[in-house]
Amino acid sequence: MRRVPAAVLTGILALGAGSATAGPWGRPRGGVYAKTSYAYLHATDLATPDGTIASIPAFEKNEASLYVAYGLSDRVTLVLDAIAYRQSGIEGFDSAGGVGDVRVGVQARVGRAGPWVFAARGTLQAPTGDETRGEGLLPSGSGVWEGDLVASAGRSFGRGQGWLFVEAGPQFRGGGLREGLVYGAQVGWRRGRVLFMANLRGVQPWDSTPGDASAGSAAGLGDGVTYLAVGPSVAVEVGRGLGIQVDLDGATHARNLARGPTLRVGLYWSR
């Protein structure tokens, strides 16, 4: 069986920064992967709790993130994923920012079967952000403890130049916010120093009926948030473990968040 090359892992983990997807491949013992990224969202559509799309004044969100993965062993990887700063604003209303929520997770490889690799990941999100900013509509965090348990399966193909994975699991949310399913998938291909990826990720609450707790709706941190985001990524290795990655995605099947394209630019380093 061909193993997924380290460079491919770099691209996969880079996508993981600031998103729910990471794939089943962890870091080797003592290996480190770090990425800092900036994401920008612009939206004039609000997906309301019942899925109605309403036009709103321009909503913008800026996020600076830090993602670090460290191989505790060849099977277990420790992950830190923090929104260092989240700023958002609605034209004609207000603008607010602050430290976002911090996520800590552990991923363990649980098996192999032929070309397939299987892993499980548990993540806990601490409410380090402030859910009250902008009268509760421009929060820097959800204000509640959250977490998820995700199972993932992936494999390489094309003589190790391509890879794919799928993953899914339950999402847990405190404070009475509705829980649901988080899921993701990726197909990638490496050509020289450049990695091309197609991504899919989403959240689907178990109960999607409109509720009465819609705070934080534009920011996508409130109750009943639903989306399916798809888009491409490109990563370029610039040498000595350094790389630059650009992601673009847009949400569909959305509820209770501002819907618009998100551009993410990141600089990563690994050894």
Added chain:
Amino acid sequence: MRMNGHERTIATRRATTRPASALFLAAALFIPACGGGSGTPMSPAPVPTPVPTPTPTAPLPDGVLRTGTFEGANGYFTEGSVAIVRRDGAHRLELQPDFRTSRSGALDVRLCRTTACDSSDLDLGPVEAFSGAQVYPLPDDGSQYPFAVIWCRAVALPFGYAELQ
């Protein structure tokens, strides 16, 4: 036929104003006939200028002027009833005990000409609570506004509205 309080007030006001109106009409007829444009050298006899006497306005009776029932809008949850009430000569909008709306920030109570409020409508201030009875003072009876609206100031959308009848 029995008159209600409001009809009685109007009838009383008409009865009170009738002598003054008659005097004013008589004076108006008299002046052209005796003066302006007639060319006669005679001076008209002095006529007392009629001065309309202010009519004492009886206070309108207290009561419920209009009511409505909220329904949600744009996928947001709002329910319960609302009333425009006159009490002790002042007007107010009353959200009734069965009122409930989405737990969101930047929600205002407004009286609007349509469910899509604009700056010319009447903003009564932020929603004081997401449920239960609440009172918002009005500058007048608000009869020019057919809708009570729960309006999200941030995204400029109604979260619920009630047609007032």
